[in-house]
Each structure stands twice: as C-alpha cells, then as structure tokens.
Amino acid sequence: MFSDSYAIYLSPALLLVAFVLIGASVRILREYERAVVFTLGRFQRVKGPGLVLLIPFFQEMVRVDLRIQVIEIPTQDVISRDNVSMKVDAVLYFNVVNPERAIIQVQHYLPATNMLAQTTLRAVLGQHELDEMLSERKKLSADVQSIIDSQTETWGIKVSNVEIRTVELTENMIRAIAKQAEAERDRRAKIIHAEAEFQASQTLVNAAKILSSIPAAMQLRYLQTLTEIGAEQNSTVVFPMPIDIIKPFLELIEKPGKVAATNGATLVPLEGDAAGRLMEKHT
Numbered sequence: 001m002f003s004d005s006y007a008i009y010l011s012p013a014l015l016l017v018a019f020v021l022i023g024a025s026v027r028i029l030r031e032y033e034r035a036v037v038f039t040l041g042r043f044q045r046v047k048g049p050g051l052v053l054l055i056p057f058f059q060e061m062v063r064v065d066l067r068i069q070v071i072e073i074p075t076q077d078v079i080s081r082d083n084v085s086m087k088v089d090a091v092l093y094f095n096v097v098n099p100e101r102a103i104i105q106v107q108h109y110l111p112a113t114n115m116l117a118q119t120t121l122r123a124v125l126g127q128h129e130l131d132e133m134l135s136e137r138k139k140l141s142a143d144v145q146s147i148i149d150s151q152t153e154t155w156g157i158k159v160s161n162v163e164i165r166t167v168e169l170t171e172n173m174i175r176a177i178a179k180q181a182e183a184e185r186d187r188r189a190k191i192i193h194a195e196a197e198f199q200a201s202q203t204l205v206n207a208a209k210i211l212s213s214i215p216a217a218m219q220l221r222y223l224q225t226l227t228e229i230g231a232e233q234n235s236t237v238v239f240p241m242p243i244d245i246i247k248p249f250l251e252l253i254e255k256p257g258k259v260a261a262t263n264g265a266t267l268v269p270l271e272g273d274a275a276g277r278l279m280e281k282h283t
Helices: 002-025 099-104 109-125 130-135 137-155 171-213 215-231 243-263 273-282
Strands: 026-029 033-039 042-047 050-053 059-065 069-079 085-096 157-168
Touching: 002 026, 026 033, 033 099, 042 099, 059 099, 069 109, 085 109, 085 130, 085 137, 099 137, 109 137, 109 157, 130 137, 130 157, 137 157, 171 215
Parallel strands: none
Antiparallel strands: 026 050, 033 042, 033 059, 069 085, 085 157
8 A cells, every 4th residue: 555655746756857867868959050979078079950969967958059140240440541430330140150160169159250340440440541441341341351351260150241321420530521522523623624625726737637638628617607607597607708819919919019118218297289280280
C-alpha cells in the first residue's frame, strides 16, 4: 500500500524532471542561425541549423544570427579639412561570417561594430574638403566601408556596404555655397559670351578676306542687301557706296586749289560792291 502511494507521487516528479532535461538538451535552430557550443566553458564547435542536442548542465550554446544586419550610425559632428563644421549620418550593412570569432573574439559584436563605424566615419570625412564630401559621396562611402571591414575581419564580421545618408550644413554655409555657385555660373556665362564674340569676329575676318580677294563678290553682296531691304517695303533705303567710286570726284574738286597754290595766287572772298565790280569787269 505504501509503495503504491509512493509510486503515484514519484511518477509526476520524474515526468517533470524528464521534461526539464529534454528542454535543456534539445534546441531547434532556423536556417539563418548557428549555435556556438561550449562544454564546461570550453569552445567545442559550431552547430546548426536544425536539431541541436546538448548535455544538460555540461553544455551551453549561444545563438548567432547570420543575416545581414542594418545599423543606423547616429549623427556625427564632423569638421572637414577646410574647417567647415557639419553633421553627417550614415547606414552600415554587415553580417556574421564566422560565429566562433563573433562570440569569442569580441564581447558584444553589435555595439562594437557601431562604435567603430562612428569613429571611422569622423576620421575619414575629416581628411577631405567640403566639395569632395558633396560630389564624391560614393567614393567616401567605399573608403569608410573598406576601413571598417578590415578591422572587423578578426571578429568574424563582414561589412558589405556603408552609405553616407545626409550631410547637414549650417545656414551661413548654405548661403555661402549659394553665392559661390551663382558666381561660378556668372563666370561661365561671361566666358561663353566672350568665346562667342571671338568666333563671330573670326568669321567676319574670314568673310572680309574672301570678299576683298574677289571685287565682284562685294557688288553681289550689295545687290543681295538691296533685295533684302526691298522685300521689307521700306520707304528709306540706306545704301553703302564704296570710297573707290567717289575718290575720282574728290580729286577733281581738290585739283584747282592745288594748282592755284602752286602759282602763288591767293583766293580771297569778296563781298558787296567789290564782288559786283569784279563781275562787271569780267563781263
């Protein structure tokens, strides 16, 4: 009688102990998880995925996620090489490739990687000027990624990408950059205008050389100009006349004066009665 009652109370206790032992010894890992198993505190091996059996009270394990993880690097105060203060933040992508190193070599690999990314971001950006940060963001991101990846390799962590997200400037610096951009656009506009004037003048010089080499070409150009003016129905026509046509008439006008000067005569204008008597004498 006593043995039967003892067995009744003992069986639930045994079942409870069995469930506890099974719960402590059986683990199920997903496809992206690995188990770093320690036996009496010493590393044994990496197990998983699937069913993992442990010896209760002698073995323990640490789960490690192998998926790519994303860390938002907090906003960092950065001073560029040309002494411009700004705020920069970034995004870091990494994953664990060696679970043994990630657990044994570093205490907490996630915050350690985050802190390393912050210090590396400030150090790399501080070596470049503001213009490089704004125009070569992809190159700077690649530099930060390579530096972090080389340092986290001993931790069994692979940094796949770093993206510099925003570069925030002060209001004064934004206004200064706007003025600089406006001055640069004005400079380019003046240079383009000067180059256009030079090309136009060079073309006119070439055209003048061609027209001067063929006299008939100038006359044809005059006729073409008259045709264009007549098509517009203008009442006033301004026609340029070559100086070569007027030059003989100018020489005839100047010739009597030259002859008189050579004979020693002087022409004196007469007025009133003297002019009248001179005319009667000639008649």
